[in-house]
Amino acid sequence: MGVNEGVTVDGTVAAGWEPVREEFAAAVAAEPHSPEAQLVVHHRGRRVVDLWAGEDTDGETLSGVYSITKGAAHLVVALLVQDGVLDWDRPVSAYWPEFTGDGKERLTLRQLISHQSGLINTDEGFDYDEIADDALIASRLARQKPFWEPGTAYGYHAFVIGALTGEVVRRATGRSVQEVYEERVRAPYGLDLYLGLPASEEGRWKPVLEMLPTPEQRAAQAASGPLPDLLAVAFNAHREPPMDLIVHANHPRTRELGPASAGGMGSARGIAGLYAAAIGAFDGRAPLLEADTVAEVARLHTPGPDAVTAEPDHFGLGFKQQPAAGPQAFGHSGAAGAQGFADPVTGVAYGYTRRRFGFPGGAAPENERLTAAVLEAARAV
Template sequence: MSVTVNGTVAAGWESVRAEFEAFAAAEPHSPEAQLAVRHHGRIVVDLWAGEDTEGDTLTGVFSITKAAAHLVVALLVQDGVLDPERPVSSYWPEFTGYGKERLTVRQLVAHGSGLINTPDGLSYEEVADDAVIAERLAAAKPYWEPGTAYGYHAFVIGALTGEVVRRVTGRSVQELYEERVRAPYGLDLYMGLPVEQEGRWKPVLEMLPTDGQLAELAAGEPMTELMKVAFNAHREPPMDMVAYANHPKTRALGPASAGGIGTARGVAALFAAAVGGVGGRAPLLKPDMVAEVARPHTPDVDVVTATPDHFGLGFERQPAVGPQAFGHQGASGGQGFADPVTGIAYGYTRRRFGFPGGMAPENDRLTAAVLKVARAL
């Protein structure tokens, strides 16, 4: 179908627009996508494509939210307020039993607790409320011995690390993000959407796979039992990811695992603020902390997603971008990352859930186009 691409690129970045236009033209359904790129803090790409999406349209960004939450964790470690080598239980005494008392904050943040969900799963209201999740999991039995393996805690990691933040500071991770990151840097990325911004919000849209993609889905490997648990698909009925993102309680509370609402501009600005600064403000993270969040924390294979060497300090590593790059993908197809070497901060969002879920494949082409220009410069 024909999809109109709107927005601007700076001189020298025209090849990125051409790649975005080529992707949009090839999509069988309107992607309702946004792409924003900053280079050493300066916005150089600001594009959007779709029938009902503008550059300032807010929508659910799913697990890109984890990057916002773990930026707060990194700031507390940098400040010396939070010690990643201390046991979680030293901050959160109720976090005990089944070996949990030996788990360190560093291991927790790298998805090592084994507390990927409850046996019965979580309702939409429960999975939207970090306080409820933390209370339910504090004394729960993990799905593996804590600290002996790691696996993606898709809908609960923000509640677990957020409870440590709350015990240390007396504030929620959402409050600290708003005060230390979002408001001062003017980011269009929220953990809890203010009522006055509701008019800009538009829902995440269902995936519309082609016949070929449906056949690919049918022939693919079924979800493992651990993956079903981690993605809250073991409950009856299984949780619908689109319904989760669009649920009013998700929007209002901004659960730190996957409940953020934002634009591609906001995602790119988040990562620019982390490593290079935005609008004349200093970067949030010092160089040694930038290196720490990107450093591999999880050798071997993620037991939930089967992804090798997946995490740094709460962030997903970005080996295809570079050894110092870090970021996070979102379930509907979005992606955000910072690369301190090239000075790139990248943000991509999709309202139309992309096939097959997780980081949409066009990100590979878009990222390659962006890095080619940045490296030439």
């Protein structure tokens, strides 16, 4: 029995979705510390699950969602390709002439957005102010020697991919990816997922909370030893002192600038709404993405192991594969445990957040059980 056995789950579910509420309550109860979590699901454009739990979290709470941000930023890239402004198979250097040397000039946008550039960080890394500044990151990476020959391997560009793809957006449109996202996606749909938190929303923001692993988890972490070299570089842990992920998410510059790799602030409502708008009619509007675009961004582009994380078969175009949801689903996770995805087959759009940083990080394990409950309910209604 978890210490949260008596925690209250608030919110609503539509008829037929009660098993999702039960699974959410079980996941929260099993935690040794309150995860301060939210879960929202849309089904074919209708919100059918809207739940939250925790001592200091409600359905309106906004917090750092880490790499969920990549999904928002790369939805913008997909929209611009769909519009004909960008071309997946055009060299990045055609948009960004300074992106050259060491094989960078041959890299296409398709390869860049699927984490194949080798530019996972600079040799010296970034401090907290710098890693919140996408323009600064892009300018430094344009001069950086890649950690592998571009286009010959792939590996997670954890804190820089949004700066790289965002610079392509800026060169092609004259607008930052944050500005295009605000104008084309967030504002029209009223989404609580921000790339740059307005001052008017600061009152709803709550910090990401520290990881509190069990003694057994601490022992396992200690036994695993230091991070592998490329993993440390990609997560900005190769500098002294190593970057603290929680400090990054809670940093005022991160909230202000909304770096496109991992600096978004939002809620499960915002995440689920983003993916609902991507694949289906939402809020009286047509889907953002056409069926062919959805199929292309979801299609596996990186077979084999990730050179940074060692995960297999990792990426489509800017989005992660979603094996628990199905082969046509696409989305992204966030370091504290968040998860967002769309599945065009079932019409499900899923958003999950937790403010308590889960162990060991990445998509929290309860997402698999929650996803299974959601898909079962979707197929039954």
